[in-house]
Amino acid sequence: MEEPQVKISYYLKHPILCPVCGTSFYKEEMLSGGGRLIAKKITDELRREYEPSKKVGEIYPLIYPVTVCPSCFYSAFPEDFLLIRKEFLPVALSQKRKRKSDVSLVFPVLDFTKPRTLFTGTASYILAIGCYSFLHKDQAPTFKKALASLRCAWSFHDLDRKYPEQNYDKLKIFMYRKAIGYYEKVIGYAQTGQERIDGVKHFGPDLDKNFGFEGVLFISTLLLFKYGDEGEAEKTVQKLMSAKRIVSRIFGSGKSSKSKPSFILDQAKDLYEKITQRIAELS
Template sequence: MSKFWEKEFTCPFCGTKFKKKMVFFDSIKIKARDIDLKPVFEDVNPMFYEVVTCPNCYFSAFDKDFETITIKGEETERKLKKLLEEAKKKVELKNVENHVEAIKRYALSGMVYSVLNQRKKVAISYLKIAWLFRELGKSEEEKRYLERALKEFESHYKYDYYEESDEPMILFYLGVLNQILGNRKEAARWYELLLRKYDGKSLYAKVGRERWQELRRS
């Protein structure tokens, strides 16, 4: 049985129609998770397919919201146009699925979400880049993007509106990214806030309690 299918997308920025390879959900098998809940996949790596990039203008976003994005205002449109034109000059995309190409696409989605002031998705884009570098064994690059993801999560938590249902995830990543980066006091502070507000109510709080205990023992 095939693990892949093709989906047609229409770019919300330039209107180009194109098809992209997608992964059937049933083909995704997780055999373990890292400290920050990064999945270790058994076979197909869905991170290679999650970002949709328009082949014409390079507009990039996660597949779940690619076509639903609304670009509001002439200033935002102008910034995006400039950003994507520069990206096309500097970045060569190949029609293959591997770590290098996925990193390029997540970098593009991070830049697009930044212009759209969607900091949570900027943070997730950077986190996924860090995970891809981890799979490649490139620790310095991984650390750099973990730091970028942490900065975006911090800004998102402090300055943006977010759904209450998102808060446990945000607090968890504020804790675990600080823990990975060696910021023990900051990690403990965020874990304690997560547990105070959501202990027993969220999977993130359950995992956060385990990480907090590991932090205290280490």
């Protein structure tokens, strides 16, 4: 007798009404208990890795967070989905065809009425990046674009491992570089007050740990170090000098605390040394 298949997700009981097109749909959520998720280490990019489970195989938690209307493809993180600015509703609706057309260049066939896959999960982040232009600055839209870009890069990495030689590796690098631009803006806006980030409850960047604004500073620096090569040595050095200043803000006094755990302090110090070495090599 065959064992019953273990479910990896479920649909919420109460439907969501899309504020853009009025479509009613049910959001899918991941089930994490019962040995489904076996946590491994956290990578240098502050991403949690998981061991494939004997019960369900590989699970990709990052494919579930973004809420997507299956009809018009309006997308955002759950806490923001219903908060689209009223003046942008007509524009958001008029761009329904464009959203579908743009994302189809990467994923020609998408069905958000069916259980999430790596394809629809990755696409959800692409869609969210565009839709956060419709959100008020109090919802920290630039930070949400940065987070979506980074998670999208991670998802393309997963796709490339599963389906190599499909150009997902190039799309991964493209999304990392988009994340660099958005994270740079986030740090600048935090200094000028152009966008509020004090209302952000989970900075991530992954789902299980919240590394706070220190995590934002670290990721911004790390991405510049790993993916921000400008081609010309002089420009690259300038970028690295900027990254070095940013990461130095994390360790400051060098003491760990609740908001600044020893893990990220150690990572920041190590990154600072690597950047210093790279600058010396290029100078």
